[in-house]
Amino acid sequence: MSLTLQTSDTKSAHEIVRVLGPSVHSRVNLLDLWSHRDLISLMVNRDLIGKYKGSMLGMIWPVLNPLGHLLLYTFVFSIILKVKFGQDGSTTNFAIYLMTGLSAWLAFAESLTQSSSAILAVPNLVKRVVFPLEIIPVVAVITSAVTAIISFALIVIGTSLYAGRIHPTIAFIPLILLSQLIFTTGLCWFAASIGVFLQDLYHFMSLGLSVWMYATPIVFPPSLFPSNLKFLCYINPMAGLVGDYRRAIIEGLPPDWKAFSYYTTLGVIVFVTGYYFFAKTKKSFADVM
DSSP states (O other): OOOOOOTTSHHHHHHHHHHHGGGOOSOOOTTHHHHTHHHHHHHHHHHHHHHHTTOSSGGGHHHHHHHHHHHHHHIIIIIISOOOBTTTTBSHHHHHHHHHHHHHHHHHHHHHHHHTTTTTTOHHHHHTSOOOTTHHHHHHHHHHHHHHHHHHHHHHHHHHHHHSSOOGGGGGHHHHHHHHHHHHHHHHHHHHHHHHHOTTHHHHHHHHHHHHHHTSSSSSOGGGSOGGGTHHHHHOHHHHHHHHHHIIIIIOOOOOHHHHHHHHHHHHHHHHHHHHHHHHHGGGHHHHO
């Protein structure tokens, strides 16, 4: 992951210690995440800057990358493949449909993939510094979310140019995104912890996420699922999340509240259990590493 935060860098180490201050302790409390908000902010900034450091366009890339993909999908599916989608049988609509699903999915998948090896990437923080390791997966989630937010903003602009208006239901996007972040963070705590003890998890994660992606209606609508696999759309929380983003951005509809209640409740459960699982297992990280 781009956030490796090398503690061998003396300046970086002093910066971490300064932000941590006297608040670091061994008590396991979910509310402690808020007390580390300054450190999380610092590390997210470092991650975003470090990802594009040395590139010619620098921080323009977080905007240019999703914009380029949106234009590419529009060109491929509207001009070359002429895939039609929606009630108006539009080709452009499919590119927006696809980009909306991919933006949500890529933020989710990137966070999990990075978290699976995140602790292994910072052995100095594990062994030598009294450091709240639980914030490392949180940083990965927030960093990926920043890119997703930029993507959604571009999709909203693209939709407004195509449809000639902006649906007021985009106001639901922060609510849906919050549920996604809660669910993703919980899974990332599990992945980060297990990744210390099972170093092949990173490779398993790539395969598992590929399977999960095709079990989620991202490149095709749920109606194309075979009847014997329809249940995947009901038990898969990412299917509900992707569907609600599309409802809010493309269809001008509020979230499907039944689906929203399901994936939000599941997200809270995963968030809480993931945190305490990580807190319990991190005591053994130094011994394994």
